[in-house]
Amino acid sequence: MNAISLVDGFNRPITYLRVSVTDKCNLRCIYCMPEGGLPWLHRDEILSYEEIASIVAAASSVGVRTIRLTGGEPLVRRNLSRLVAAIADVPGIDDIALSTNGLLLEEQLPGLVAAGLRRINLSLDTLRDDRFEAIARRPGLDAVLRAIDAAIAAGLTPVKINCVVMRGKNDDELAAFAELTRSRPIYVRFIELMPVHENLGLQRDAYIAAGEMLERIAVTEELHPVTGPPGNGPARYYAFAGAAGAIGVITPLSHDYCERCNRVRLTADGRLRLCLFGDHSLDLRSPLRNGASTEQLAEIFRTAMLIKPERHHLRLGEASSAMRAFSEIGG
Numbered sequence: 001m002n003a004i005s006l007v008d009g010f011n012r013p014i015t016y017l018r019v020s021v022t023d024k025c026n027l028r029c030i031y032c033m034p035e036g037g038l039p040w041l042h043r044d045e046i047l048s049y050e051e052i053a054s055i056v057a058a059a060s061s062v063g064v065r066t067i068r069l070t071g072g073e074p075l076v077r078r079n080l081s082r083l084v085a086a087i088a089d090v091p092g093i094d095d096i097a098l099s100t101n102g103l104l105l106e107e108q109l110p111g112l113v114a115a116g117l118r119r120i121n122l123s124l125d126t127l128r129d130d131r132f133e134a135i136a137r138r139p140g141l142d143a144v145l146r147a148i149d150a151a152i153a154a155g156l157t158p159v160k161i162n163c164v165v166m167r168g169k170n171d172d173e174l175a176a177f178a179e180l181t182r183s184r185p186i187y188v189r190f191i192e193l194m195p196v197h198e199n200l201g202l203q204r205d206a207y208i209a210a211g212e213m214l215e216r217i218a219v220t221e222e223l224h225p226v227t228g229p230p231g232n233g234p235a236r237y238y239a240f241a242g243a244a245g246a247i248g249v250i251t252p253l254s255h256d257y258c259e260r261c262n263r264v265r266l267t268a269d270g271r272l273r274l275c276l277f278g279d280h281s282l283d284l285r286s287p288l289r290n291g292a293s294t295e296q297l298a299e300i301f302r303t304a305m306l307i308k309p310e311r312h313h314l315r316l317g318e319a320s321s322a323m324r325a326f327s328e329i330g331g
């Protein structure tokens with residue numbers, strides 16, 4: 001293993017790789033995917049677990065230390081624990097995390113933890129049964145709540161909950177979500193609604209800036225800035241006095257976090273994406289399938305540093321061509 005770190009053109013060390021293992025999903029959240037789904041990738045286009053592990057080995061050789069598995073919904077891909085085990089075997093990878101909607105988590109959790117999973121982000125936008133289906137377009141609240149309990153019981157640390165806040169849809173639940181952090185070691189992260197092609201109208205109408213979210217939570221009780229859990233994330237954290245957990249805000253629109261960016265993304269079809277918003281990407285799948293060595297793949301990571309942009313220029317109601325359901329920030 002080579003300890004040389006990846007550093008981009010703006011002096012940011014890149015140590016974090018998000019890996020999308022599938023573009024498919026068992027939900028259709030109104031802010032993320034159209035009801036009829038997307039034009040899914042063909043099976044041959046999707047990287048195998050062995051191919052993903054080879055790319056992770058190359059990433060590790062140039063300094064990547066954290067891998068987050070995401071999607072689409074990663075748990076709809078069969079035997080995900082086999083991939084977790086393969087990544088855990090890569091020298092240099094010391095942190096494996098998962099972003100999931102939680103529907104299939106309870107049954108898969110023991111296998112994932114045994115394979116080496118250490119951290120988890122669960123998405124949940126409402127605590128009300130009637131609303132879950134309105135937002136996710138499929139039922140499932142009970143399964144997600146059970147998944148949160150199971151993740152805490154399994155000792156995953158930290159357990160983070162990602163909640164996309166939308167005016168008129170779930171913004172009256174800000175306080176209820178914040179209450180979850182008082183007695184349990186949960187980090188609830190409120191995410192500003194980002195524009196994607198599928199949701200431009202919704203985004204314009206329902207967007208709430210993080211500042212307003214925090215003000216509304218702090219109406220009854222003061223929130224204190226806190227360090228937050230370890231885990232390389234883009235959130236800023238606050239807590240009620242004496243709380244076991246904390247509240248985070250992720251602010252892709254109102255507050256630019258690009259200067260702290262430490263990450264790149266691998267799409268399910270093997271492209272290395274350099275920024276969440278924008279078209280900067282390089283193909284890893286073709287070289288890999290043509291027999292590229294770990295060193296040759298590592299060289300593609302180094303080359304990618306030359307085209308990683310300094311920042312995104314996303315604005316309210318404007319979608320980027322690259323921003324799709326399977327290239328996200330919430331992890």
Ligand code: SAM
Pocket residue numbers: 025031032070071072073074099100101121122123162163164191192193194195196199325326327328329330331
């Ligand atoms: N299916 C998994 C899940 O829902 O956690 C992983 C993929 S999902 C795309 C990752 C995160 O991105 C979720 O927390 C989701 O809420 C968030 N997300 C998706 N579309 C978004 C949007 N338009 N604005 C803000 N967050 C979004």
Ligand code: SF4
Pocket residue numbers: 025026027028029032033071072073101123325
């Ligand atoms: Fe699926 Fe996650 Fe997108 Fe919801 S946010 S549709 S769960 S990929």
